[in-house]
Amino acid sequence: MSDATPILHMLSPQKHMSPFDVNMAADAGYKVIVPYINVTLEEVTALTQDAIFSRPPDFGKRTGLFIGGKDAILALDMLEAAKKALVPPFELSTFADPAGSFTTAAAMVACVERVLRTKFNRGWKDTRIAVFGATGVVGFAASIITALEGAKVKLVAHRGVDRVIKSAAVSKERFGVDLEPAPGETAEQKAAIISDAEVIFAAAAAGVQVISAHDKALAKDLMVVADVNAVPPAGVEGMDLFMDGAPLPGCNALGVGPLAIGDIKYKTESGLFKQMINSDKAVHFDFRDAFAFARTLTT
Template structure:
């Protein structure tokens, strides 16, 4: 009898996201078991319960999913899960807190594709400003883009202090440099946009980050992308279904939340399927998400 594919889903929050549960089951897992309120110190014990309850050759049929809404904590839990393995007892691990890894991967992949198709250039040395940089998607987007050689600026809606701390954490954890900037007023946001090739909006749903007035003088802008599908749009005038559509009155193009979301969905679904289909245990984080999103983005 074939072994069941079992996924243990860990979150430090009081609830597991129904989105991730549905996604994992639709991707082919036979059983999905949520564990809520999980602390970093509890990860090792849970992982070792999972690995020692099945024979070593069942490692490919067992997985751990790391959720939550804190990127740094999720990565610490991801590392703890990998360190908890006792070869030959090993299982697969996939981290995607609040869907941020796959969403950020999809956003950067779509921007990269637009730059290549529309402007015959890539991410390297592209001047990118991230609005909503204190959130999980903004954080991951900045890291992925910076690792690809982009010159990334984090715009702080409440000043430069909080994004400065995030920039320091990114430098310490990932050894890439991003710059903090004050984006607390319309004039300051306009200046940041004017100095950028790419604008990324990753703020909370339903919050307009940039107005048309703040964009109107952005003569260098090549791509604007927004992950917010809840009205109002994060970038005024950018339709949710825009897919490298021309920006009104500008030379650049826009990418809306649904175009990004389509790649995000396929990326998370695809990584779950890779966990199920792999012949050996795998470990997936935002870098793996970006690699797959690049293959999917058109």
């Protein structure tokens, strides 16, 4: 491994780079961290090539590029643009984790997978999943991860089904998965979705409750509910922050709470940063790679 100084260039299409991600990168071992804000997709190629051509080829393995923001598709497009800008042997490592949501989604799926395996002797194949907050980055990534594992995934729409139809179309085009848009605006629609679900992902915005005590009582086949919301009120009524496969009050399902997920999320993001620093070649990470790593922490 090269003894070159580990340098991380952090790109955000927004006006701020997340302090969370900066801290994570520093604690993982990056010695020089430079944030770039208001970055457009068209600027990624030039920034990437400035980073690779300014160091000897052997230093590329110690040069990283992180992509933040809050837009999953834009982050993936920027990641692809950075990879296409590489000119071997001049390379660097890349990692997309907009709003920390790719690693959060990976952690949520891995935690629920562990509960399914240890408590129900089940995997993802043909498991019926309802995703609340499906248009957010966490819901988007979790939907694709589980669909790639063979699950049957519904994207629940709260304010018009058009947005989840678009998400399903993008997911099919990019990843070849079939996700089912499901209108959930009325009480009747929501009840039908919950009654059919075996797993629920509550990935709505912080402080928004999407599953009430009444909703839980409708769930006859529900095995596991996961909630990433640590801001009161809980996304799932009765969910404890630290719950990790414990019985969820008011139903027969087991709960996975936000701090149990957060522990694996933290270790996943940190672990991927460390892999970037310590790898003997350039590596490239998106939510699929994050899930592969999170799995190693939950088996």
